[in-house]
Structures are given as C-alpha cells and as structure tokens.
Amino acid sequence: MNKFKKIAKWSILAIITVIIVAAIGFKIYTKGYYKADMDTITAIETRLEGSVNSYSDENGMVFLPETSVPKAVIVFYPGGKVECQAYSGLMYEIASRGYICILPRMPENLAFLRINAVEKITANYMDDVDSVKNLDWYIAGHSLGGVAASLYLEDKTDDYAGIILCASYPNADFSDKDIRLLSIYGAEDKVLKADAYENSKAYWPEDSEEYIIEGGIHSFFGCYGIQDGDGTPKISNTEQISETADMIASWIEG
Template sequence: MKSNKGKKLRITGIIVLVLIIAIVAKFFNYVNNYYQATDRAMEYINNPADGVSVEYVDNTIVFEPENPVAGFIFYPGGLVESEAYAPLMEQLAEQDIMCIIVEMPHYLAMFDANGARGIQAKYPEIDDWYLGGHSLGGAMASLYANRHQSEYEGLILLAAYSTKDLTDEPTIDVLSIRGSEDGVLNMEKYNENLANLPADYEEVIIQGGCHGYFGDYGMQSGDGEPTITVEEQTEATVEAIGEFVEK
C-alpha cells in the first residue's frame, strides 16, 4: 500500500514538474517574441539632434535637452523594445522636455508598475513632471499616477486607458491620445473607463493614425490600416504633448 501511494505521489510530482516547465517555456517564448525598434528609431539613439543628449542610466533611457523646462517619465507598450520610442522622446526633448523611458522587465510594464519611483529625485532641477505610457505601459502608468497624483502635473495616455479612478481631489490633468484607425485598443473598455478620468481631461484623435505608430517598430499584429506615416503620427503626438505641457 505504502509503495503504491509513494509511486502515485512521484508520478503526480513528475506531472506537476512537467507542467511548470511547459508554462515557463511558453512564457519565455512569449516575452522573447517582442517588437524591435526599426533602424530609423535607432538613429535617434545613435545620432541625437543638436542640443539633446541620449544616455542609458540604470534601467532608463534619458533624452536630455540643454535647458529642460519639464520632465516626462514614459512606460513603453507591451512587448515593445524601449528604443522604438526614441523618435517621439527625442523630438519632445527638442521642445525642452526631458524624456525618460523606463525599460521594463521582459518588455512588460506589469512587472514594474512602480518603475517611475525615485526618478524625479535624480533630477532636482526639474519642477514639473509628467507621467505616461503607451498601451499596456499607459495602463500601468495610470496605476502609479493613482497613488502619486500630487507628484505630477499630468498623465499622458497613448492608446491607453485608466482602470483606476482619477477623479478624486486633487485631480491630475490627463491627456489621452489615440489614432482613428487603431485596431488593437479595445474601444468598448476605452469608452467605459473614460469615467475614471477628471471631467476636464483632453482627448486628441489623430486622424489616420494607428496603435503601433506611437512607437517605431513596424506594424503591430491586429492593428488597423493607417492612412498616415509613422513620422506624421509622431509629429502629431509631439505637437499634442507639447501643447499639453505648455498649459
């Protein structure tokens, strides 16, 4: 009896171990199949514009203008290489906004929703800070903003929505930007969660824009068909964010 019971336990243990190995293997296969920055995006890293420096600091990529007037901490979209957002970040830096991309574990912001913690203290010369992100990164940024509203002038969501209620006083200013041809963003949930934003939130819809063009990593699976170029969408996004920060 004891022998049979021990045998069953060993078999059960082996089955559980095999299942764990299979799950871990599937996870790493998933996170290693990420969207990579294009060569064009990498040029913004390797050859920054005059007056802008690009530096890897700890788990961040910092785009620093000579005389920053504000800071913007950014969470990348899920399974997107951080460098894919270099064109957007550098062009914002050219408008004197220091941009800091938080590099996420396994390219998923859900593993470091608190990634913004401690960054502001490294740059005490900047008084006004903004937090934001793209897609999953935007959702995770909103979680952090919900607990730290007083530390930021505003929250910037790119093809994203907040599942947390941000309407409690004192409220944080919110800018929501999305493309009209976005095929990835769940519009039902997006519209439902608009109630979580302050009444005076701003929404910008980029006509012809899609989900993936907030970064520069090619077309994303399931996305809509854009009628503008990635460069045009980046330019429109920079303009909208620049105006938001100026206010």
Template sequence: MATRRRRPTGRILKPLALAIATLLVAVVVGFLVDAHTTYAAELEPVQAVAADPAVDIAWTHGDVVMTPTGPPNGTGLVFLAGAKVDPLAYADKLSGIVDSGTTVVIVRPILNFAILEFRPFSTFTELAPGVDDWYVGGHSLGGVKACQYATDADADVRGLVLLGSYCAGDLSDSDTPVLSVSGSDDGLSTPAKIDASRADLPADARFVVIEGANHASFGDYGPQPGDGTASIDDERMRARLTTALDDFLAAP
C-alpha cells in the same frame, strides 16, 4: 475476515506531482522566453534622433534618456513602454517634445510587462536630476501602469499621459491632469475602448484622436497582430503627437 488492501496512493501522487511541477516549469520558462522576445526598434528613426542636434540621447537595456541640448523648460516625462516593445522604439516619436525643452525618460518595465513593474517612481526620475515637474505616461500596457503611478502619493506626478491606452482603475475623482491620445484606426485600444474609458478619468481630461493612426503608430517597431492599418505616415504622426503633448505639458 478478509483484509482490505491499501491503495497505492504514493505511486499515484508522485507521478502526478512530477507532472504538475513539470507543467509549472514549462509555463514559467515559456513566459520568460516570451517576455524577452521584444518588438525591436526600427533603426532609421533611432538614427534620426541620434543626429538631432537639439536632443542628447543616451540609452541602456533598461531605459532611454533624452535631454534637450538647449535651455530646458523644467518639465520631464517618464514614459513606460508597451508590452514587449523596446524603449528605443518610442525615441523618435517622443523626441519632438525634447526639442521644446522637455526631458524624456523611456522605461523598459520589469520583464517587458508594465503590470509586473514594482519599482518606485523615483527610480526613473533619478535618471534625469534637475527636472522640476514630472509627468508620467505610457503606451498600451505601459499606460495602465502609468495610471497607478499617477495616483501614488509618493510619486509626486504633475500629470498623466496615455497613448493608445486607458486606466484599469477609476481616476474620475482625481485632480491630476490627464491627456489621452488615441488613433482612429487602432485595432487594439480601439476607439470604442477609449470612449468607454472616459468614465474612469477626470471630467476635464483631454482627448485627442489622431486620424489615420493605429496602435503601432505611437512607436517605431513594426506591425502588431490584431492592429488596424495606419494611413498616416511617421512624419505627420510625430508632428501631431508633439503638438498634443506640447500643448498639454505647457498648460498651467
């Protein structure tokens, strides 16, 4: 009776396992390299903030803290940067509300992707003690994470600010005040996407559209692939964004 030959299973599985492991390592390494390739902040806007006598700015690799040199109004905004964007890139556009007395903490999310952020909200508010009422906000993917903090009972968030962003979940039953500021020429968080997001936000959410602004107009880090073309200059963009934020933060 003929004996059945065993298949060389081990000889097949070992090279296959090695190939899979090599592929996984390559994917992880590729992700880490990509995550650390950021949109750098433009120099001149950062210099402008540093020269502003109304703003005290301090920064590290992970965060930017801007406090008013004049009387503070007791309000603070924790702001999460968009995917792969240097936090300093938002300093100038957000410094207008610091002139009005609001403290701003701009956060670099874990691995530059807000969806990976796991730290408690208190990690960021502790960077600026003395603030009475904290708001949370973010640009693009940073706004998606900000929505999660806004619904976290442990975060004690006064309100939510979305810049060129929208929530991934349903906040329509929330009593948290919400401000959504978008650009008419945003090629990423398009006007159609912003309009569709209304159903996921409270009925009294505020929507402000800045004409001529694109996705990158909310920061100072250069163009992004897939974005529209902005027709508004940085000075007008900063002024209109400051007005929208000041009005919202000052609301009772």
C-alpha cells in the same frame, strides 16, 4: 501510507510540470517582441541633432533638451512586447520641445513586470532628480504601458501632475483625483479595444482631454513597424510622432 506518498509524489510532479510548461510558454510569448526601427529613429535623431542629448544605462534612457530650460519631466512606459528603444524617436521629439524624457527598460519588454520602473531608473541619479523636483512630473505610456503607468500612478498622485495615455486607458480610478489626463489615439487604430477604452472614461479625472490623430494608427507612437492587426496608416510614422509631441507640449503648456 504508501498510497498517500505515491499520490503526493505525482501531485508534486504535476505541479512542477505545469510550472515548467508555463515558464516555457511565457518565454516563447515574450521572445516574439517588436524591435526598434533604427532607420526611422536615426532620421529623427539626425534632424534634431544639437537640440537634444540622450543618455542610457541598463535601466533605460534619458533625453534632455539642450536649447531651452526644461519645462517638465515626462516618464514614458513602453508598450507590451515592444523594445523600449522603439520609443526614442517620440522622446527626441518631445525633448526638443523643452521636456526631460525618461524611458525605462522593462523586463521581457513588459511594463507589468516592473510597474515601478521609474524608481529603478532614477535611483542612481538622485542629485539629478533633486535638481528638477521643482518641475511638474507626468507619467505616460503607450498601449499596455499606459495601463501599467496608471497602476503605478494610483498611489502616487501627489507626486505627478498628470498622466498621458497614447492608445491606452487607465486601469485605476482617478475620477476623484486632482490630476490631469491626456488621451491620444489614432483614428485608424485597430488594436485599441474600443469597449475597454470607452468604459475607462468613468475613471478619468475631471480635468481630462481627448485628442484623435487623423490617419494615425496604434503602432506609430513608436518606431517598430506596424504590429499585427493594426489599421492602415494615412500619415507617416514621423508625422504621427511629431503631431503627438506637439499635442503633448500644447496640453502641458495650456
């Protein structure tokens, strides 16, 4: 009996040790995230002053077009280990073209930890949500944020008109779903896994469109510099963001 107790004791200690080491490792992993390039974002915000209003709380940010009637709502999931505010430049550009944009904050900057983030940010504004329920809603995301968005959409296809993937791919099967899909990536992207991307096309719905940004890279859908392993851009960060916003607007309105 004493031998059994001793084995049980050491087994419990071993399990606790593994959990602690894993928790520390995870914290170290998430601590090294990409921070928003506020100089680039401020330049975009200043240029679009008067055409977009933005609001934020602990759950995320909302961007509202001020010079036109909203055409649709876009919920955008940030890429993995990227500060959500890094995508506010893209949100300003899209909103200036007439779209309400919702940008959720993610715990530890990982969308996989809060796949239902859109529900978290809209829960406190149900009157505002009800006022735009007549509009088409789209879910979108960059990189791992797009993968997380696709997992959320899997059981919500009746609530959304489509999904917009920036340097990303779906991890859920929409091949028999009545939704639209837009895939955008940069020609110089060295982060997006080509095999996984091509294999994911089996999950694309019938109404899908692919757009390649010449000279674009993985990182320039946000404003956070160039992440490790990415390619060399042949266009500027602001040019890629503007082209992305143009393509999204053209696709939705088309």
